[in-house]
């Protein structure tokens with residue numbers, strides 16, 4: 001099986017010390033896919049406190065930029081795209097209610113690739129929510145997706161693979177609901193998706209370990225989703241607990257794009 005950690009909301013307002021304190025103990029062995037917001041806006045609902053009156057490019061935080069470049073070179077992290085402004089147009093998540101999404105994906109991806117001199121191949125939607133337009137914007141740029149848990153919202157697509165893949169996924173969801181995530185990569189023809197397991201201070205660790213065991217039995221992909229910035233001491237203990245649990249079972253520790261590109 002493969003094991004992957006995705007962390008959301010790294011942006012201009014992120015302090016390197018927060019990432020270091022949450023992941024520093026293990027990310028040289030267990031890499032973390034950092035889903036980054038390229039241009040956090042003043043009204044962003046990412047888990048940070050915005051203080052500037054205009055959207056701030058992630059690279060303007062020089063300390064964060066050099067820290068992430070160092071961690072990239074060490075192989076501890078991968079950079080993924082997490083929206084553009086991470087704002088709430090019309091009170092909805094950016095890739096549900098927003099406009100100009102294709103441009104935002106294109107510009108956000110190019111920005112992150114240029115700043116960090118790396119390839120960005122994965123998109124994590126803010127609040128793991130996407131409208132049809134959002135999916136088209138993401139897949140139009142050739143990116144793959146990490147989702148939350150459910151079958152909706154779901155765009156209809158004409159690609160022949162779409163029906164078979166979605167039917168298979170829907171049957172799985174009806175059977176297991178929130179208990180388990182679909183254990184493997186879903187190939188929709190236009191793009192690929194994996195599902196993730198949210199971990200915070202309130203996570204039921206019995207559920208989390210059972211979900212891990214289910215994926216281990218199916219030789220699948222276990223993706224854990226965290227927000228370092230909002231993770232209190234209790235949440236951090238739970239993170240260390242599931243990482244130790246995984247280590248003892250010797251999965252292959254990978255980044256999100258390695259899941260899609262090594263199959």
Ligand SMILES: [Zn+2]
Pocket residue numbers: 008009046047082086125126127
């Ligand atoms: Zn987010």
